[in-house]
Amino acid sequence: MQADNFEKPIVTADVVLLTIVDRRLHVALARRKVPPFEGEEALIGGFVHVDEDKDVDETVARVLMAKTGLKKIYFEQLASFAGRLRDPRGWSVSIAYMALVPAVRLVDSTALMLRPVDEVRGLPFDHSDILDAAVGRLRGKGAYSTLPMQLLDRKFTLPALQEVYEQVMGVNLDTSSFRRKIAELEVVEATDEFEAPAPRKRPGRLYRAKRGVLMFDRTI
Amino acid sequence: MQADNFEKPIVTADVVLLTIVDRRLHVALARRKVPPFEGEEALIGGFVHVDEDKDVDETVARVLMAKTGLKKIYFEQLASFAGRLRDPRGWSVSIAYMALVPAVRLVDSTALMLRPVDEVRGLPFDHSDILDAAVGRLRGKGAYSTLPMQLLDRKFTLPALQEVYEQVMGVNLDTSSFRRKIAELEVVEATDEFEAPAPRKRPGRLYRAKRGVLMFDRTI
DNA sequence: ATAATAGTGTCTTTTAGACATTATATT
DNA sequence: AATATAATGTCTAAAAGACACTATTAT
Numbered sequence: 262m263q264a265d266n267f268e269k270p271i272v273t274a275d276v277v278l279l280t281i282v283d284r285r286l287h288v289a290l291a292r293r294k295v296p297p298f299e300g301e302e303a304l305i306g307g308f309v310h311v312d313e314d315k316d317v318d319e320t321v322a323r324v325l326m327a328k329t330g331l332k333k334i335y336f337e338q339l340a341s342f343a344g345r346l347r348d349p350r351g352w353s354v355s356i357a358y359m360a361l362v363p364a365v366r367l368v369d370s371t372a373l374m375l376r377p378v379d380e381v382r383g384l385p386f387d388h389s390d391i392l393d394a395a396v397g398r399l400r401g402k403g404a405y406s407t408l409p410m411q412l413l414d415r416k417f418t419l420p421a422l423q424e425v426y427e428q429v430m431g432v433n434l435d436t437s438s439f440r441r442k443i444a445e446l447e448v449v450e451a452t453d454e455f456e457a458p459a460p461r462k463r464p465g466r467l468y469r470a471k472r473g474v475l476m477f478d479r480t481i
Numbered sequence: 482m483q484a485d486n487f488e489k490p491i492v493t494a495d496v497v498l499l500t501i502v503d504r505r506l507h508v509a510l511a512r513r514k515v516p517p518f519e520g521e522e523a524l525i526g527g528f529v530h531v532d533e534d535k536d537v538d539e540t541v542a543r544v545l546m547a548k549t550g551l552k553k554i555y556f557e558q559l560a561s562f563a564g565r566l567r568d569p570r571g572w573s574v575s576i577a578y579m580a581l582v583p584a585v586r587l588v589d590s591t592a593l594m595l596r597p598v599d600e601v602r603g604l605p606f607d608h609s610d611i612l613d614a615a616v617g618r619l620r621g622k623g624a625y626s627t628l629p630m631q632l633l634d635r636k637f638t639l640p641a642l643q644e645v646y647e648q649v650m651g652v653n654l655d656t657s658s659f660r661r662k663i664a665e666l667e668v669v670e671a672t673d674e675f676e677a678p679a680p681r682k683r684p685g686r687l688y689r690a691k692r693g694v695l696m697f698d699r700t701i
Numbered sequence: 702a703t704a705a706t707a708g709t710g711t712c713t714t715t716t717a718g719a720c721a722t723t724a725t726a727t728t
Numbered sequence: 729a730a731t732a733t734a735a736t737g738t739c740t741a742a743a744a745g746a747c748a749c750t751a752t753t754a755t
Contacts, residue, residue, distance in 0.1 A: 267528045267529075267530065267531070268531045268532065269489035269490065269491065269492060269531075270489065270492050270529060270531055271489065272489060272490050272492065272563075272574055308487045309487075309490060309563070309572075309574075310487065311487070311488045311489075311490055311565065311571075311572035312488065314565075315564055315565050315566070316563055316564035316565070317561070317563045317564070317574075338560055338561065340558055340560070340561075341537070341558065341560075341561045341574075341576050343492075343529070343536055343537045343576065344535055344536035344537070345531070345534075345535045345536070346535070351531075352529075352531035354492055354529075354537075354561075354574060354576070356561050356563065356574070404698075418707085419707085419708085420706075420707070420708095435744085435745060435746070435747085436707085436708075436709095437708085437709070437710080437711095437745085437746085437747085438743095438744060438745060438746090440708075440709085441743095441744085442743095442744090445743095455753095458753075458754070459705095459706095459753095459754085460705090460754065460755070461703085461704050461705050461706085461753080461754055461755060462704090462705055462706050462707085462753065462754070463705075463706050463707050463708090463751075463752045463753040463754085464706090464707085464752085464753065464754095465706080465707055465708085466707085466708090478624075478700060479699070479743085479744095480698060480744095638734085639734085639735085640733080640734070640735095655717085655718060655719070655720085656734085656735080656736095657718085657719085657720085657735085657736070657737080657738095658716095658717060658718060658719090660735075660736085661716095661717085662716095662717090675726090678726075678727070679726090679727080679732095679733095680727065680728070680732090681726085681727050681728060681730090681731055681732050681733085682726065682727070682731090682732055682733055682734085683724075683725045683726035683727080683732075683733050683734050683735090684725090684726060684727095684733095684734085685733080685734055685735085686734085686735090699716085699717095
């Protein structure tokens with residue numbers, strides 16, 4: 262039994278790049294320049310280059326760099342989508358990733374279209390399923406982790422943090438309880454800075470995420 | 482840009498088949514009959530057959546049938562492990578699955594070796610990483626779901642259920658609290674049967690899992 | 702002073718943990 | 729009756745939710 266005896270599937274990496282714009286979760290789509298589905302908006306992604314990429318994380322980093330110009334975007338593997346019918350070119354494997362980025366970092370990514378996730382319909386391939394999986398992962402894991410902090414800039418106010426959690430979880434949170442939790446979990450540290458002044462508003466203190474993405478054993 | 486321009490990786494499905502024997506979590510390993518790592522114990526798995534399998538779930542079902550003789554084993558996708566160095570045959574993708582089965586169903590699987598998960602060392606390829614991922618998933622998700630019920634036979638007593646949760650979570654649970662939770666969550670239904678009599682012991686009532694695997698928003 | 706949001710304090714309700722007690726089977 | 733485990737009840741402690749209140753900034 263040799264590997265060469267088997268016809269090999271096509272292997273791609275597809276990335277669900279999520280961000281928050283105007284208090285709503287958006288996904289970054291790119292118009293396809295080549296068939297199949299040429300001209301349609303789709304998730305960003307590309308073939309695994311076995312000569313160039315030593316693993317799929319390198320494929321993903323390469324894809325993100327090509328589409329956004331950014332290094333060091335947070336991403337994690339979601340799941341793989343594989344089968345005979347999902348790609349007209351033949352039996353294929355898509356190793357799907359979720360990436361999170363604060364919208365401010367995407368200002369120069371003119372090639373990308375940001376679409377509200379709940380308005381996106383009819384993506385090519387099984388990209389709608391992949392998008393659903395990413396949103397599901399963020400909603401599910403978000404409530405138990407600091408994952409949503411990846412959608413905020415490096416420094417942020419607690420009201421901004423609360424709002425991101427509310428967006429991700431789809432519920433309103435009580436300010437007092439939310440702050441109690443954040444304090445107990447010790448996931449942020451206060452800076453001595455405050456947000457930029459706005460008309461008729463008290464500026465909030467700026468905080469910074471402590472370490473990487475942390476998991477809790479309870480909901481926020 | 483055509484698919485054919487790229488050299489394609491090898492694609493396999495590897496399955497971490499877990500069960501509980503003597504109150505301890507075990508993994509099913511098979512001795513490899515072909516190179517590489519011929520003669521060593523490894524996770525069960527095999528190549529994706531693009532002509533035969535319409536998706537990877539079919540690959541996994543085929544692998545489980547071949548190694549255990551069983552259909553309808555619970556399994557779920559874990560993650561994919563991919564890269565240039567994990568397989569000496571070249572750039573490869575392993576789509577890893579976790580499967581859970583009650584030990585009683587494995588009585589005839591003579592080709593499989595059941596090893597306690599915390600005693601297994603030095604598996605070939607990156608199978609140790611894959612095993613760790615499966616055990617981590619079971620421990621993590623187990624506390625928030627009915628996943629551990631898949632390790633029990635169709636009918637089971639509440640003390641047996643509690644013990645499986647204790648094994649999976651690695652802690653002792655208070656009987657009263659555990660039963661309160663199970664009752665609140667309404668995840669099992671009582672039968673009118675009782676377990677087989679044992680010396681000097683009151684037999685426990687038999688219960689049955691209600692639907693498939695359910696998630697909670699709290700720990701058991 | 703007023704508007705607006707940031708941030709805190711306190712009471713209530715819910716949930717979880719500890720642990721004693723009762724129940725029922727076998728020998 | 730004795731033993732062993734199944735099953736339940738009750739009290740305490742901790743966590744979460746509701747909501748009023750205070751603080752600080754810009755106008």
